[in-house]
Amino acid sequence: RKEVEQDPGPFNVPEGATVAFNCTYSNSASQSFFWYRQDCRKEPKLLMSVYSSGNEDGRFTAQLNRASQYISLLIRDSKLSDSATYLCVVSSGYSTLTFGKGTMLLVSP
Amino acid sequence: EAGVTQFPSHSVIEKGQTVTLRCDPISGHDNLYWYRRVMGKEIKFLLHFVKESKQDESGMPNNRFLAERTGGTYSTLKVQPAELEDSGVYFCASSLQSYEQYFGPGTRLTVT
Numbered sequence: 001r002k003e004v005e006q007d008p009g010p011f012n013v014p015e016g017a018t019v020a021f022n023c024t025y026s027n028s029a030s031q032s033f034f035w036y037r038q039d040c041r042k043e044p045k046l047l048m049s050v051y052s053s054g055n056e057d058g059r060f061t062a063q064l065n066r067a068s069q070y071i072s073l074l075i076r077d078s079k080l081s082d083s084a085t086y087l088c089v090v091s092s093g094y095s096t097l098t099f100g101k102g103t104m105l106l107v108s109p
Numbered sequence: 110e111a112g113v114t115q116f117p118s119h120s121v122i123e124k125g126q127t128v129t130l131r132c133d134p135i136s137g138h139d140n141l142y143w144y145r146r147v148m149g150k151e152i153k154f155l156l157h158f159v160k161e162s163k164q165d166e167s168g169m170p171n172n173r174f175l176a177e178r179t180g181g182t183y184s185t186l187k188v189q190p191a192e193l194e195d196s197g198v199y200f201c202a203s204s205l206q207s208y209e210q211y212f213g214p215g216t217r218l219t220v221t
Binding site: 002004042043044045046049087095096097098099100101102 | 140142144150151152153154157164165167168200204209210211212213214215
């Protein structure tokens, strides 16, 4: 079983749509959770950290369910510029980041 | 402030040759990490430096890979001799605290 599992997509949505990505992780000792964004042939960039209480940053909302070992990312009012691969990332607290393979989002006009 | 830089951006070498990748972290970042993404797979951790010391090298695939960070500034990752399966994108990241890691643009290595 992979440590971090994501639906690879692609998710094709029109501008203005709401889209949600999910991710599950296998290591119950994981302590930190993140969503990174990666554009084609670019480096991963931190989008947001994920907290148990849930957190929101503009159009982006992240949720964590420790009991189910499940993380989600909701994007509202999708923009063309949101097209990218979204990487679910966990850490056991010793700095090492464990990545999922990513979910590709394509936002069309 | 300059971000993490990596050199070269691309490298094409033949099987059996040696390649050295370089990473310059963000100034003042004591933590430096190497990751690798091979085609079709997820990004995987290779190793972690704190200053010049190797904190965790559990992700290094085998002894053909040697990472150094002399003086606790830039780091090099040498692959000797390179094999076909070493092809991929090698990312370097740095951080002040352990969790918020900033990634460099990567070095795309192709072994033929």
